[in-house]
Amino acid sequence: MKNQMMNRSVVLGAVLFGLSFGVSAQAVDPAVMAIMESSFRTQGIADKSRIYPDEIQVLCSDKAVLNSPEGQKKAIALQTAALAAIKPPSDGVYMGDWKAGEKVAQSGRGSTWKDSDKTVNGGGCYNCHQVTKAEISHGTIGPSLLGYGKLRGNSKEIVEYTWNRINNSKAYNACSNMPRMAHFKLLTEQQMKDVMALLLDPASPVNQ
Amino acid sequence: MKNHVITATLALTIGMSAPLVAHAQSAADQLQEYRAMLADGNPAELYEMEGEELWVKAMGPKNASLEKCDLGLGPGVVEGAAAQLPRYFADTGKVQDLESRLMTCMETLQGIPQAEVVKASFGKGVRQPMEAMVAYIVGQSKGMPIKVPASHPKEKEMVALGEKIFFLQGGPMDFSCASCHAVDGQRIRMQDLPNLTQKEGAAAGWGNWPAYRVSSGTFWTMQRRLNDCYRQQRMPFPIYGSDVTVALSIYMANKADGGEMNTPGLKR
Numbered sequence: 001m002k003n004q005m006m007n008r009s010v011v012l013g014a015v016l017f018g019l020s021f022g023v024s025a026q027a028v029d030p031a032v033m034a035i036m037e038s039s040f041r042t043q044g045i046a047d048k049s050r051i052y053p054d055e056i057q058v059l060c061s062d063k064a065v066l067n068s069p070e071g072q073k074k075a076i077a078l079q080t081a082a083l084a085a086i087k088p089p090s091d092g093v094y095m096g097d098w099k100a101g102e103k104v105a106q107s108g109r110g111s112t113w114k115d116s117d118k119t120v121n122g123g124g125c126y127n128c129h130q131v132t133k134a135e136i137s138h139g140t141i142g143p144s145l146l147g148y149g150k151l152r153g154n155s156k157e158i159v160e161y162t163w164n165r166i167n168n169s170k171a172y173n174a175c176s177n178m179p180r181m182a183h184f185k186l187l188t189e190q191q192m193k194d195v196m197a198l199l200l201d202p203a204s205p206v207n208q
Numbered sequence: 209m210k211n212h213v214i215t216a217t218l219a220l221t222i223g224m225s226a227p228l229v230a231h232a233q234s235a236a237d238q239l240q241e242y243r244a245m246l247a248d249g250n251p252a253e254l255y256e257m258e259g260e261e262l263w264v265k266a267m268g269p270k271n272a273s274l275e276k277c278d279l280g281l282g283p284g285v286v287e288g289a290a291a292q293l294p295r296y297f298a299d300t301g302k303v304q305d306l307e308s309r310l311m312t313c314m315e316t317l318q319g320i321p322q323a324e325v326v327k328a329s330f331g332k333g334v335r336q337p338m339e340a341m342v343a344y345i346v347g348q349s350k351g352m353p354i355k356v357p358a359s360h361p362k363e364k365e366m367v368a369l370g371e372k373i374f375f376l377q378g379g380p381m382d383f384s385c386a387s388c389h390a391v392d393g394q395r396i397r398m399q400d401l402p403n404l405t406q407k408e409g410a411a412a413g414w415g416n417w418p419a420y421r422v423s424s425g426t427f428w429t430m431q432r433r434l435n436d437c438y439r440q441q442r443m444p445f446p447i448y449g450s451d452v453t454v455a456l457s458i459y460m461a462n463k464a465d466g467g468e469m470n471t472p473g474l475k476r
Contacts, residue, residue: 032372039450046444050379057377061384111380111442127396139396141388170382179381186380 026058026065026074046113056082060175075174083171086164086182089189094159094196101198102205104191105131111186121186123195128177131198132205141177149200150207162199166192252343252420252472255427259344262337268318277313279306279345291349291469294458296360303366305457306345307431308449310338326448330432342429346418346471354415354469356461363458366451370459373452374404383441385456389413399476404460411467414460419473427472430457 033052042048053061056078065071088094107122109115125131128142152158164171166187169178181187187195198204263286264273279289280297294305300312314320320334328335358367377384388396389404403409418429428436434453438446446453 028376029372032369032376035369035451035455036373036376039447039452040444041447043445046379046439046442048444050442050444053376053378057382060382061372061376063375112439113445114439137397139394141391141394141396177382177387179383184380 026055026062028053028058028061043113045111045115045117056170056174066175078174079171082168082174082180082183083164086167086171088160088163089193094163094193095201096190096193096195096197098194098197098201098204098206100191101194101196102132104187104195105198106135121191123181123187123191124179125195133208134205145199145206148206149202149204154200159196159200162196163192166195250420250472250474251425252347252418252427252474255340255343255420256347256472257344258337259340259342259347262341263344267337268314268320270317270319272317272319274310274313274317274341276317277310279309279313286345286348288349288352290346290471291352292355294356294363294366294454294461296362301362303362303454303458305430305449305454306342307338307429308454310341311449314338322449328448330429330435331426339427339429342418343427343472346469349469350471352469354411354461354464354467356458356465358458358462358465363462366455366458367462369451370455370457373455374459379442381442383443385437385441387441404463407463407465407467410460410463414457414464415467415470416473416475418471419475421475423476428475 036051040048040051059066059071059074059078062071066075104123105125107120108124108127110119110121125145126135126138128139130138130140130144130146133146148162165178167182168180169176170180170183179186181192182189199206201207264275266273276283278284278297278299279286280292280295281289290306293309294303296303297309297312302308304312311322311325314325314334315322325334325338331339356363358364374385375390377387385404388394388401389409392403392406392409394401402413404413417433418427419433420427431448431453434456435446435448438444
């Protein structure tokens, strides 16, 4: 992940200095980036390069630009690129084990400066979503996922959509609040399969 | 996991009368009740008492107290000072929050280098007495209106930067402060999130920190609160007293202008 973050800072550097990539360049206020640079330092795995936003983050940090016609055009371009970059499961199997998926959904650990690169990341699903009836300690930032599979079924279309959403929620909404689980390698392929089962397996408590 | 523990502790504390399977909303009510109960005796008072003694105690290489420290209302004026911070200070030419201002006073009056304070950890070394003094100072504004109109051009500039930083996404989870604090009535797990972009929410947030945290059993300054927000955002480490932390603080305090100081607060 660190390498990816480093690449992102290079991309940002290019954006900041006005070299565009087909879509017109948008930069964070240089005064803001200047005090960000003087105000943060690397601690453990939380490398300082994390302060540099990538293109999606730059766009989503500025509501006025985002809501402009040009911003909307850019949002669609970024969504399209995000969708195209998603990889299907390497073995073609979308469903893992819902019990393992529940553990991934419960855990909000990983990627902070108190964690190590050996810390297993959680999906943090319950932080923002209602997922099962049994767990009353759930957040409300994201929509409730109770009955997710029961309501939608498990057609090829739904399975692929759900896989894509978990992999990179920005493929459908450039400024979705949901982290890009595969794009930044927050979750492993197996963890994402297990979350798929949690949402779609008829035996999962989500669908009871 | 932590939330489970809190829910369980809550049920026990409230006397086992409430069933553990309580609906989410009523669990939030219970949390409110729990806070009200604890508010009769906020453990932050112990820090306040210690801080009051330390304020007049000679310390540091210059063996001097902080009694002549100017927190914005003149040298030595503590009452009401925290309610009017952050603000612009002509002697440093900077907008400062309480903690960055204290660093200035510790350096100039006591000879304690700012770098030493910056590199210390929360609750340790030179920070330990400093945090007790923070508790004392914010306690001397309890019940007063927050007065941060940001009328000085430098203050205006910092509010504007703070607002942009509040919405600036970064890190591997794409979070900004606004990811959790720009909409009314949302929660992370059971934790209510104040909408810091509106006066009411900003007053609830700004007006209740620094606070004693029951879950960690320690007093947390505003700098520590912001530091842990950035940790959870998966961002790198915000340097103690840095411009970003001061800009975010004056953005919040300015939004909260006219609200009430309930400091030191009491949090889960």
